[in-house]
Amino acid sequence: xxxxxxxxxxxxxxxxxxxxxxxxxxxxxxxxxxxxxxxxxxxxxxxxxxxxxxxxxxxxxxxxxxxxxxxxxxxxxxxxxxxxxxxxxxxxxxxxxxxxxxxxxxxxxxxxxxxxxxxxxxxxxxxxxxxxxxxxxxxxxxxxxxxxxxxxxxxxxxxxxxxxxxxxxxxxxxxxxxxxxxxxxxxxxxxxxxxxxxxxxxxxxxxxxxxxxxxxxxxxxxxxxxxxxxxxxxxxxxxx
Amino acid sequence: xxxxxxxxxxxxxxxxxxxxxxxxxxxxxxxxxxxxxxxxxxxxxxxxxxxxxxxxxxxxxxxxxxxxxxxxxxxxxxxxxxxxxxxxxxxxxxxxxxxxxxxxxxxxxxxxxxxxxxxxxxxxxxxxxxxxxxxxxxxxxxxxxxxxxxxxxxxxxxxxxxxxxxxxxxxxxxxxxxxxxxxxxxxxxxxxxxxxxxxxxxxxxxxxxxxxxxxxxxxxxxxxxxxxxxxxxxxxxxxxxxxxxxxxxxxxxxxxxxxxxxxxxxx
Numbered sequence: 001x002x003x004x005x006x007x008x009x010x011x012x013x014x015x016x017x018x019x020x021x022x023x024x025x026x027x028x029x030x031x032x033x034x035x036x037x038x039x040x041x042x043x044x045x046x047x048x049x050x051x052x053x054x055x056x057x058x059x060x061x062x063x064x065x066x067x068x069x070x071x072x073x074x075x076x077x078x079x080x081x082x083x084x085x086x087x088x089x090x091x092x093x094x095x096x097x098x099x100x101x102x103x104x105x106x107x108x109x110x111x112x113x114x115x116x117x118x119x120x121x122x123x124x125x126x127x128x129x130x131x132x133x134x135x136x137x138x139x140x141x142x143x144x145x146x147x148x149x150x151x152x153x154x155x156x157x158x159x160x161x162x163x164x165x166x167x168x169x170x171x172x173x174x175x176x177x178x179x180x181x182x183x184x185x186x187x188x189x190x191x192x193x194x195x196x197x198x199x200x201x202x203x204x205x206x207x208x209x210x211x212x213x214x215x216x217x218x219x220x221x222x223x224x225x226x227x228x229x230x231x232x233x234x235x236x237x238x239x240x
Numbered sequence: 241x242x243x244x245x246x247x248x249x250x251x252x253x254x255x256x257x258x259x260x261x262x263x264x265x266x267x268x269x270x271x272x273x274x275x276x277x278x279x280x281x282x283x284x285x286x287x288x289x290x291x292x293x294x295x296x297x298x299x300x301x302x303x304x305x306x307x308x309x310x311x312x313x314x315x316x317x318x319x320x321x322x323x324x325x326x327x328x329x330x331x332x333x334x335x336x337x338x339x340x341x342x343x344x345x346x347x348x349x350x351x352x353x354x355x356x357x358x359x360x361x362x363x364x365x366x367x368x369x370x371x372x373x374x375x376x377x378x379x380x381x382x383x384x385x386x387x388x389x390x391x392x393x394x395x396x397x398x399x400x401x402x403x404x405x406x407x408x409x410x411x412x413x414x415x416x417x418x419x420x421x422x423x424x425x426x427x428x429x430x431x432x433x434x435x436x437x438x439x440x441x442x443x444x445x446x447x448x449x450x451x452x453x454x455x456x457x458x459x460x461x462x463x464x465x466x467x468x469x470x471x472x473x474x475x476x477x478x479x480x481x482x483x484x485x486x487x488x489x490x491x492x493x494x495x496x497x498x499x500x501x502x503x504x505x506x507x
Contacts, residue, residue: 007492014485018308025302193432196493200316204309 004192011196012180015203019176023169035133037119038080039068041110044103066103071116072096078117078124079110080132089117091126172206261484268293268477293474297482301471304464304479311460312486314379315443321384322438323431330393331419335405345394352387360451367452378452379460383442389434396430397423432497440487 044066050058071077075096078089097105110116115132117124124130179202187195263284270286271293297304332338333345351359363382364373372378400423408418424431449463456464461483468476491498 003492003495007489010485010492011489014489018305021298021302022305022309025305026299193493196490197320200312204313204316 008195011199015199016176016180019172019203019206023172033086033129033131034120034124036078036080036117036124036130038115038132039071039118041065041067041106041112041114041116042103043112044100044105046098046100046103046105048098064097065106065110065112067094067106067110067116068118069099069102069104071118072104077110078126080115080117080130082115086129087132089124089126089128089130176202176206264477264480264484268474268481271472271474290474293472293478296472297475297478301475304461304471304475306457307459307461307464308482310458311443311462311483314376314383314445314460315439315486317380318383318442319435319439321380322386322389323434325384326389326393326434327424327427327431328419329390330397331415331423333390333394334397334400335402335423336415348387349391352391356447360447364451373452374454374458376458379445379448383445383448386438386441388441389438392434392437393427393430396427400426429497429500432494433500433502436490436494436498439490443487 042065043063045061045063046066048060048062050060052058067077072094076091076093079092080087081090092109094106094110095108097107099105117130120130179199183195183198187198266286269290270288271290333341333348359382367373367378367382372381404422405418408422412418443460444462445460446462446466449459450466453459453463461479464471465476465479465483471479
């Protein structure tokens with residue numbers, strides 16, 4: 001009996017620890033970070049006028065460090081600094097010059113190859129950790145925004161998804177605690193053995209609930225659990 | 241005197257069997273006593289104490305948790321469905337009367353005796369044709385119908401009093417009802433023993449996962465630890481300790497049932 005009691009405690013602690021570690025795993029935390037699309041400061045071509053020795057004005061071009069104009073918010077931009085712990089934002093005030101072909105000349109404050117934010121899924125703050133994304137949908141979204149399209153509905157959906165994270169995590173924790181307490185109260189006597197399978201099944205369900213709800217970096221989710229179409233096609237041709 | 245010597249020899253043997261587990265647990269709490277290149281212990285006893293292995297595994301490389309839950313999913317699903325399938329099969333083999341029963345049971349045992357490597361290729365071809373490779377079904381489906389538990393349950397059921405079943409047949413003709421209401425309650429200890437066996441077997445599986453699954457995200461923890469790719473030696477040791485936990489807990493829970501079950505199955 002003592003062994004079972006010890007097993008009870010060890011199992012409960014073990015499962016709760018594993019669920020908590022999973023819920024608060026780094027990979028999952030990364031999901032809560034803002035996703036940003038970045039562009040590097042590049043040398044862009046700007047038209048300019050040069051006055052010759054005889055006073056004639058020639059139209060020519062020059063190159064200068066420049067950033068996409070979407071990166072600018074007034075005269076400030078968010079520069080992305082890479083550290084060992086990840087990417088962090090730094091707010092920089094830039095000196096700006098001419099504008100051409102969607103690029104704004106940078107006269108001071110940033111150098112060529114500096115990464116600046118040109119789009120994000122939410123409001124940003126200096127010092128914030130972010131995730132860089134190359135995802136096409138983000139780039140497309142950014143392009144739509146720069147073309148003057150209204151993307152507020154999409155942005156709302158994305159924001160809603162992120163708001164749900166906390167909701168799901170809270171539900172996960174509370175329901176696990178509730179489940180453990182319920183098991184302790186109701187699965188007594190001859191039904192005590194049922195605690196283990198119930199808790200195990202609960203953890204599996206919770207794991208999948210969290211996987212489906214928040215958790216889930218793309219690579220965690222199998223694209224398809226089963227290729228039904230292919231399976232049906234094969235069955236139709238049975239025997240193979 | 242003879243008893244003392246016998247006990248000493250048995251204790252020494254037990255310690256010898258326990259030594260790898262003890263060393264794994266001890267060395268998982270240190271980072272200095274393992275040669276990272278050769279994966280060899282530099283000394284029998286660990287030097288110093290560190291939780292770095294656990295920290296790196298559970299916090300820094302937390303993708304391992306995903307594989308842990310995969311293991312839980314595979315082992316629990318396979319075990320539950322395996323028992324659901326095995327009980328009626330064993331009931332049929334032990335109680336039903338039909339032509340070719342013994343021959344069928346003989347084939348069942350033959351199948352059980354075959355090494356895993358023999359059945360891997362036919363299973364692989366079948367799963368490939370059904371487009372189930374690289375899905376959880378590739379692991380779960382073939383394992384659900386593994387014959388081992390059918391054999392164990394059949395052996396146990398053969399020991400049940402035939403007169404009980406005959407008496408029950410006077411009350412009802414529903415075989416399903418007889419099985420559920422009369423046979424299964426008597427099988428509780430045996431089912432628990434089978435649960436532990438099957439769970440342990442599929443908790444420890446490596447080959448099936450390596451062959452049927454290519455995506456790392458679908459693999460169980462056993463497969464990840466066996467390869468150890470991307471993990472340091474101290475992380476693998478820490479992972480091994482975590483990997484052992486469910487089996488140890490399961491044994492603590494069911495050791496009574498396991499002993500009684502094995503005894504009653506005459507194994």
